[in-house]
Amino acid sequence: MDIIYQNCNRLDILINKEPPARRNNIKYKVDQLKYDLKHVQNSLAILQQRRCVREREKEEREALLSRNFTTNDDTSIFLDYxxxxxDKLGESNRALDELLGxxxxxxxxxxxxxxSLKSxxxxxxxxxxxxxxxxxRGPIEEGVNIHKSSTLITTFLSTFFSIITSPCNYFITITLQVP
Structure with a gap:
């Protein structure tokens, strides 16, 4: 595979020595060869991986079949997980019960x-x-409306006076410079 890859690289160099009329066609064919090479390399890698998996499974089967089982030996199964x-499922069940309660x-x-609020x-x-x-009820609502309007007027006036009295107010400086 490495030799084929080196030959493809050599062909890339040799493309430049061809006449311009044939150069595009040859470059297309070399690119197609490179694509086919990558496809073959990927297929080979997949086949090798499958072969390794089959060999490992075969070894595991052989190890299991070659093991001698006796009737009096203790069998231990790891149930820690x-x-x-x-335990975690039980804890979550208890937590959900508490949450529902x-x-x-x-x-x-x-x-x-x-x-009690209705009563x-x-x-x-x-x-x-x-x-x-x-x-x-009527006079109370009128007092509330008057209070709202007086608050609005006070806010407007305080904002207006703070704008007028601010030291960096450009409006005042412009009006003072007019002759």
Whole structure:
């Protein structure tokens, strides 16, 4: 294979000595040879790998078949991985049970809070009706609206004055330079 690869490289060099009319055709054929060589090398590598796998499997079968088994010998099977896996599955099962239990208790707490909030809401409504707070609702909402508008105006004015009084305000310097 190495000799074929060296010959392909030599052909690459010899292509330049051909007349320009034939050079492209010959270069195409040399490239095709290189491609075929790579394909054959890959196929050979795959065949060698398969042969190694078959030989290893054959050796393992021979070793297993040549082993002498007796009836009184102890047989040990390594179950460490399976035991560890089983323990981890049990732990995850317990953790999921705890998680589901915690979720159930949270849902029960939310149900209880919802029912107590409903009863508190009905009591507040009945108390408001008893005290006739509907007449106070209008002035309270007006006060809230006035408070919102005064906050907005104050924010606008403070921003405006901070812009005007800032030392690096270009607007003021431009207006001062006008004759």
């Amino acid at each position: 399976e035991l560890h896996h089983h 915690a979720g159930g208790s949270i849902l029960e707490g939310l149900k209880h809070q919802g029912s 508190a809401h009905t009591r507040v409504i009945s108390l408001a009706q008893t005290l006739d707070l509907a007449t106070l």
